[in-house]
Amino acid sequence: MIEFRKANTKSNFEVIAQLADTIWREHYIPIVGKPQIDYMLDKYQSTEAIASQVQDGYEYFMIHYNSNTVGYISIKKEEAALFLSKIYVLSSYRGKKIGKSAMFFIEEKANAYHLNSIRLTVNINNINSIKAYEKLGFINVGPLVTDIGSGFVMDDYEMIKKL
Ligand SMILES: CC(C)(COP(=O)(O)OP(=O)(O)OC[C@H]1O[C@@H](n2cnc3c(N)ncnc32)[C@H](O)[C@@H]1OP(=O)(O)O)[C@@H](O)C(=O)NCCC(=O)NCCS
Numbered sequence: 001m002i003e004f005r006k007a008n009t010k011s012n013f014e015v016i017a018q019l020a021d022t023i024w025r026e027h028y029i030p031i032v033g034k035p036q037i038d039y040m041l042d043k044y045q046s047t048e049a050i051a052s053q054v055q056d057g058y059e060y061f062m063i064h065y066n067s068n069t070v071g072y073i074s075i076k077k078e079e080a081a082l083f084l085s086k087i088y089v090l091s092s093y094r095g096k097k098i099g100k101s102a103m104f105f106i107e108e109k110a111n112a113y114h115l116n117s118i119r120l121t122v123n124i125n126n127i128n129s130i131k132a133y134e135k136l137g138f139i140n141v142g143p144l145v146t147d148i149g150s151g152f153v154m155d156d157y158e159m160i161k162k163l
Contacts, residue, residue: 001065001066002065002098002101003063004063004073004102004105005062005064006059006060006061007050007054007060007061007062007072008054010047012060013047013051013054014047016045016060016072017046017047017050019069019071019088019090020041020088021041021045022090023089023090024037024040024041024045024088025037025041026091027091028040028123031123031125031126035152036152039148039150040152053074057076058075058076059074059075059109060072060073060074060086061074061075061105063089063102065093065096065098068093070089070090070098071087071089071090071098072088073087073088073106074086074087075106075109077115078115078119080115080117081110081115081118081119081160082106082109082110082113082117082118082119083118084106084118084119084120085120087120089102099132099136100136103136106118111163116162116163117163118138118161118163119158119159119161120159121144121154121156121157122159123154123155124155124156124157130157130159133159138159138161139159139160139161141157141158141159141160142158143155143157143158144157
């Protein structure tokens, strides 16, 4: 059984920061290298960074699968779309339609906000996730390079799903 629980306490943010540390190191070090991941985890996925994003309107949800916390999502309501900022599932739980269930949940949120599209960014070399997003109905609308400071850039594609 899959459940999505809103993260709104410091201990929830700690759980998410721990998941991010595990998933990002395993998944992204081969793609962008350790220095960039050390920098990005500290800047975007520390307990304090998550708390600050929540203050700024980001909503975080923990994904529970048969009572285990196996991943997390972050979304933000924008003017024209729902921004899917983060969706991460532990590697041992991938391919079990958890991402697909999460996408239904996110679509419900977009509908509740009267938004008719979801947008996300994904690293251009994150091939498996790009394939999953395509299966889930997203279309690649082109490259998006973002300078994140300290000499690092995020080399992404932007993908959009119309609802
Ligand atoms: C991307 C991610 C969230 C997807 O979650 P998941 O639970 O593994 O995905 P699901 O099992 O729900 O699969 C969703 C759909 O994508 C397809 N899919 C998943 N991985 C795929 C792959 N590597 N190649 C092709 N299709 C794939 C599935 O077949 C399914 O489509 P279907 O229902 O038509 O068969 C998860 O794999 C993940 O956390 N990846 C690593 C972290 C990451 O890169 N996150 C995204 C950052 S932008």
